[in-house]
Amino acid sequence: MQKLFATIAVIITGAILLNAVEDFPRFGDPHSPPNSGVSGGSVSSSVHYLQNTYLDTRVPNVVTAVLADYRGYDTLFETAVILTAGIAVFAILRVVRRKDEEESTGSEEKACSGEFSTSDSDGEGRHRVVVGTACRVVVPLAQLFGFYIIAHGHPSPGGGFQGGVVLGTSFILLALAGGLGSALGRLREDMYLRLACLGVFIYAGIGLLSLFFRRNFLDYGALSGLLQTGGEEMARSHGIFGVELGVAMTVTSVMFALFANLSTRGELKGGL
Amino acid sequence: MMEWIKTTIVPHFNFWIYVVIMMLGLWAAIGKNNLIKKLIGLSIFQTAILLLYVSMGVKEGASIPIVDETMGEAAVDFMAQGGGAAGATAFPINPDLFANPLPHVLMLTAIVVGVATLGVALALCQVIFRDFGTLEEPEILNQIQTIQDDV
Numbered sequence: 001m002q003k004l005f006a007t008i009a010v011i012i013t014g015a016i017l018l019n020a021v022e023d024f025p026r027f028g029d030p031h032s033p034p035n036s037g038v039s040g041g042s043v044s045s046s047v048h049y050l051q052n053t054y055l056d057t058r059v060p061n062v063v064t065a066v067l068a069d070y071r072g073y074d075t076l077f078e079t080a081v082i083l084t085a086g087i088a089v090f091a092i093l094r095v096v097r098r099k100d101e102e103e104s105t106g107s108e109e110k111a112c113s114g115e116f117s118t119s120d121s122d123g124e125g126r127h128r129v130v131v132g133t134a135c136r137v138v139v140p141l142a143q144l145f146g147f148y149i150i151a152h153g154h155p156s157p158g159g160g161f162q163g164g165v166v167l168g169t170s171f172i173l174l175a176l177a178g179g180l181g182s183a184l185g186r187l188r189e190d191m192y193l194r195l196a197c198l199g200v201f202i203y204a205g206i207g208l209l210s211l212f213f214r215r216n217f218l219d220y221g222a223l224s225g226l227l228q229t230g231g232e233e234m235a236r237s238h239g240i241f242g243v244e245l246g247v248a249m250t251v252t253s254v255m256f257a258l259f260a261n262l263s264t265r266g267e268l269k270g271g272l
Numbered sequence: 273m274m275e276w277i278k279t280t281i282v283p284h285f286n287f288w289i290y291v292v293i294m295m296l297g298l299w300a301a302i303g304k305n306n307l308i309k310k311l312i313g314l315s316i317f318q319t320a321i322l323l324l325y326v327s328m329g330v331k332e333g334a335s336i337p338i339v340d341e342t343m344g345e346a347a348v349d350f351m352a353q354g355g356g357a358a359g360a361t362a363f364p365i366n367p368d369l370f371a372n373p374l375p376h377v378l379m380l381t382a383i384v385v386g387v388a389t390l391g392v393a394l395a396l397c398q399v400i401f402r403d404f405g406t407l408e409e410p411e412i413l414n415q416i417q418t419i420q421d422d423v
C-alpha cells in the first residue's frame with residue numbers, strides 16, 4: 001500500500017517537473033540565462049566572475065577565487081557545518097570509558113603506540129603483508145598528492161575541500177589496512193578534534209584580521225598592509241591560500257573522525 | 273515518435289535524466305521501509321541535484337573555468353590602459369570560452385556537506401540499531417508504540 005502511494009506521488013511529481021523541462025535552456029547553450037544573464041538585464045554574476053577574477057585576485061582558477069573570496073561567507077559557514085557534523089557524530093556515538101576500565105580490556109595500548117601494525121588490533125595477529133606493504137607505499141604518495149591539490153588550488157583544479165578529502169582518505173586507508181589503532185597512532189583523537197577546530201579558527205581568524213585594518217570581514221585585500229608585497233591583488237591571492245589551508249584541516253579531520261566513529265560504534269577500538 | 277524525441281528530449285536531455293534520477297531517489301526515500309535504503313535514496317536524490325546544477329553551467333566549445341595566465345595578464349594591461357569603460361566586446365577575457373564557474377562552486381561545497389550530513393545520518397542509524405535491534409521502520413514504530421502503551 002505504501003509502495004503504491006509512493007509510486008503515485010513520484011509519478012505526479014515527475015510529470016510536473018518534466019512539464020517544466022520545456023522552459024529550461026537548451027543543453028550547452030553559452031547564452032542561456034544562467035550562463036550570461038537575462039537579455040536586457042545586467043550582466044550575470046558568473047560572467048562578472050570570469051572577467052574580473054584575474055584582475056581582482058591574480059588567481060587563474062575562477063572556482064577557487066569565487067569559493068574563498070567572492071563567496072567567502074558561504075564557504076566559512078560550510079566549513080562550520082562540516083565541523084558541526086564531526087561534533088554531532090562524536091556526541092551521538094562516542095563511548096568514553098574511565099581509565100581503569102580501559103586497562104582491563106588490555107592489548108590496545110600496543111596498537112596505539114604508533115607502530116605501523118600489520119596485525120589486527122584485537123590481538124589475533126592476522127598478518128596482512130601484501131596490504132600493509134602496499135599501504136606503506138601508497139599512503140605517503142596519497143598524502144603528497146593531497147598537499148599538492150591544496151597548494152595548487154590557484155592555477156589548477158583543486159583546493160581545500162578536494163585536498164582535504166584526499167588527505168582524510170589516506171588516514172582511512174591506513175585504518176583499513178592496519179587496523180584503526182595504527183591510524184590513531186598517527187592522528188590521535190585529541191589531535192584531530194583540535195585540528196578540525198583549528199581549521200575553522202584559521203578561516204575566521206584571517207577574516208577577522210582584515211577587520212583590524214578597518215576593512216570588511218573576509219576582505220583579504222586589507223592584508224596587503226601586513227604582507228607588504230604585490231599590492232591588494234596578491235594579498236587576496238595569499239588570503240585565499242590561507243583560507244584553503246583551514247578548510248583542508250577541517251575536512252581532513254572530520255572525514256577521519258566520521259570513519260573512526262562509524263566503523264567502531266564510537267569505541268575507537270578494533271575497527272573493521 | 274522519432275521527431276518528437278529529436279525536438280523535445282534531445283535539446284533538454286540533461287533535465288530529463290535529472291528528473292528520472294531524482295524520482296528514483298524520491299521513491300526510495302518514501303517507498304522503502306529500511307532506514308539505510310532511505311538514506312541511499314536521499315543520496316541518489318542529492319546526486320540528481322548536483323547533475324542539474326553542473327549541467328546547466330555547460331557551454332558548447334568552452335573549457336574549464338581556469339583563466340589562461342597570458343589572457344589574464346592581457347586583461348590587466350587592458351585595464352591599466354583605462355579600457356574598462358570601452359565596453360565588454362573588446363575585453364580580453366571572453367566568458368564564452370570558459371564553463372560557468374558558479375554551479376561548480378555551489379556543488380563543490382554541497383558534495384562535502386552531503387558527505388558530512390550522511391555521516392551524521394549513519395551515526396543516528398547506528399544508535400537506532402543499538403537501541404531497537406532493527407532498522408525496519410514499521411518494527412521501530414511498533415516498539416515505540418508498545419513502550420508508550422506500557423507507560
